[in-house]
Amino acid sequence: MCASPVKKNEPDNRKGQAGGDSGPASRSRTDRRNSQAAKPKREHVKKSARDAALSVLTGVEEAGSYSNLKLNQILREADLPRPDAALATEIVYGTIQRRNTIDYYLAKLVTKGLGKLQPWVRSLLRMSLYQLLYLERVPDHAVVSEAVNIAKRRGHQGISGMVNGVLRSAIRQRAELTLPQGMTDAERISLEHSHPEWLVRRWIKQYGAEACERICKANNEPPHVSIRANARRQHQDALLEQLRLGGFDAEPSALSPAGIVVSSGGNMALTPGFGQGDYSIQDESSMLVAEALQPEAGMTVLDCCAAPGGKTAHIAEKMDDTGTVWACDLHPHKKRLIDEQAQRLGLKSVRTLVKDARELAGEFEPASFDRILLDAPCSGFGVIRRKPDLKWGKREEDIAGIAAVQQSILEAVHGLLKPGGVLVYSTCTIERTENEDAVARFLEAHPEFVFDPIPTTGWPESAPLEQAASGMISIMPDRYGTDGFFIARIRRLA
Ligand SMILES: C[S@@+](CC[C@H](N)C(=O)[O-])C[C@H]1O[C@@H](n2cnc3c(N)ncnc32)[C@H](O)[C@@H]1O
Numbered sequence: 001m002c003a004s005p006v007k008k009n010e011p012d013n014r015k016g017q018a019g020g021d022s023g024p025a026s027r028s029r030t031d032r033r034n035s036q037a038a039k040p041k042r043e044h045v046k047k048s049a050r051d052a053a054l055s056v057l058t059g060v061e062e063a064g065s066y067s068n069l070k071l072n073q074i075l076r077e078a079d080l081p082r083p084d085a086a087l088a089t090e091i092v093y094g095t096i097q098r099r100n101t102i103d104y105y106l107a108k109l110v111t112k113g114l115g116k117l118q119p120w121v122r123s124l125l126r127m128s129l130y131q132l133l134y135l136e137r138v139p140d141h142a143v144v145s146e147a148v149n150i151a152k153r154r155g156h157q158g159i160s161g162m163v164n165g166v167l168r169s170a171i172r173q174r175a176e177l178t179l180p181q182g183m184t185d186a187e188r189i190s191l192e193h194s195h196p197e198w199l200v201r202r203w204i205k206q207y208g209a210e211a212c213e214r215i216c217k218a219n220n221e222p223p224h225v226s227i228r229a230n231a232r233r234q235h236q237d238a239l240l241e242q243l244r245l246g247g248f249d250a251e252p253s254a255l256s257p258a259g260i261v262v263s264s265g266g267n268m269a270l271t272p273g274f275g276q277g278d279y280s281i282q283d284e285s286s287m288l289v290a291e292a293l294q295p296e297a298g299m300t301v302l303d304c305c306a307a308p309g310g311k312t313a314h315i316a317e318k319m320d321d322t323g324t325v326w327a328c329d330l331h332p333h334k335k336r337l338i339d340e341q342a343q344r345l346g347l348k349s350v351r352t353l354v355k356d357a358r359e360l361a362g363e364f365e366p367a368s369f370d371r372i373l374l375d376a377p378c379s380g381f382g383v384i385r386r387k388p389d390l391k392w393g394k395r396e397e398d399i400a401g402i403a404a405v406q407q408s409i410l411e412a413v414h415g416l417l418k419p420g421g422v423l424v425y426s427t428c429t430i431e432r433t434e435n436e437d438a439v440a441r442f443l444e445a446h447p448e449f450v451f452d453p454i455p456t457t458g459w460p461e462s463a464p465l466e467q468a469a470s471g472m473i474s475i476m477p478d479r480y481g482t483d484g485f486f487i488a489r490i491r492r493l494a
Helices: 030-034 049-063 069-076 082-097 099-109 119-134 140-152 157-171 185-192 196-207 210-216 236-245 286-292 310-318 332-345 357-362 389-393 394-414 436-445 465-469
Strands: 226-229 249-252 259-264 279-281 299-301 323-327 348-356 371-375 417-427 447-450 471-475 483-491
Touching: 030 471, 049 082, 049 119, 049 140, 069 082, 082 099, 082 119, 099 119, 099 157, 099 185, 119 140, 119 157, 185 196, 185 210, 196 210, 196 394, 226 236, 226 286, 236 249, 236 259, 259 471, 279 310, 286 310, 286 371, 286 417, 286 471, 286 483, 299 310, 299 417, 310 323, 310 332, 310 348, 310 371, 323 332, 332 348, 357 394, 371 394, 394 417, 394 436, 417 436, 436 447, 436 471, 436 483, 465 471
Parallel strands: 299 323, 299 371, 323 348, 371 417
Antiparallel strands: 226 259, 226 279, 249 259, 417 483, 447 483, 471 483
């Protein structure tokens, strides 16, 4: 089938777009939301970019809202011009990303203490300091005057005076805003790269201080945008050619054989080609999952935790839309996302199901599936670049609970695999408890399962081929500039 050309859209591809995994819109999705939003509220709302950013940040702090959902809602209501929406997005994600460092400096500047401020005032100071310290293109005077105006509109005169004073002091003392000497590695990395100290300590233990610092640094970088051709519509090379002709900067991925990295040229979710299913937007590391599963035409495949359906679609495409891919998810609203995805890509072999994966054994006969994918719910610490609130929202105690759910899903579904069949277990985290340890625990309890080499025919030379040969790949966020990811391929002995 011949695909129609991909047309160039307006810029701002700088920040990554949504990957295949469940969850937040990434920075560049704002373009889409904004351009597609219904427009009637403009005359009522009239927010500036910074007003909008403040509403999101306050909502996140006060009500525990997810930043991406709140951002989408506020941008829809405010109907900002595209550059303003991009600025609001940058401020929201940047402020959340750098929270530790910003709070450290603010603690020196706010005499009564940050904790005593109303949440909106704290958020206003945080986002203003973020702009002063990290956004070089924004002039200082614009940051201060906007913040003071917002404070006047929302609070009393004392607050606007305090905001003015704190920000002017920050500008005056900018050269002295430095981190203290003599900290431990964990304290320093946590403060310098803004990650919770407990998480930094865990990563130092698991990977060493140097690697931990690289990971934290990478987590503050803007994500890549990568896409994968719908193999049933066109070959990757043809899509690459079309993209270049359309004015996009596009290169083959150094990690995934199916991946194309698009570094500039427009929002990939806005092209006609995306709408008509020529390709999917998916992180390069996430694309390796279907490669590891290697489904074949006509097979019966179970995708246990499938929404929003990025990997389900990849599997169905690899099977040339023959056989059946059962795509299960716990949440009815997420099942709809999988259905929409399959429809957009023209995939008929995908069947969706709302179910707790721990109960799937009651749904199908034992040994029903040639392939099973468990892309497990996880702590998500591989995707902090895209979802910075993750690092502040999770507690160390949560990890054991998440690992227990992963283990119970593995236990529940393994009997559904045919003897000789392949099960792929994957997560978008770099937390060993949820990855290597989870698989080791499972294999120990089930000697009828063994590691199986991940087939790498056609993979780029720079891909982790050695790891793949061992049946297990762990991708760190600093290695390829992708999400952090874990993939294990195990086979049920015949
Ligand atoms: C990592 S995401 C899956 C991403 C998906 N494989 C993709 O590529 O688009 C994990 C999914 O598991 C779902 N989930 C969480 N707990 C579950 C459970 N007990 N049973 C089934 N699905 C579950 C979540 O709703 C979420 O959509």
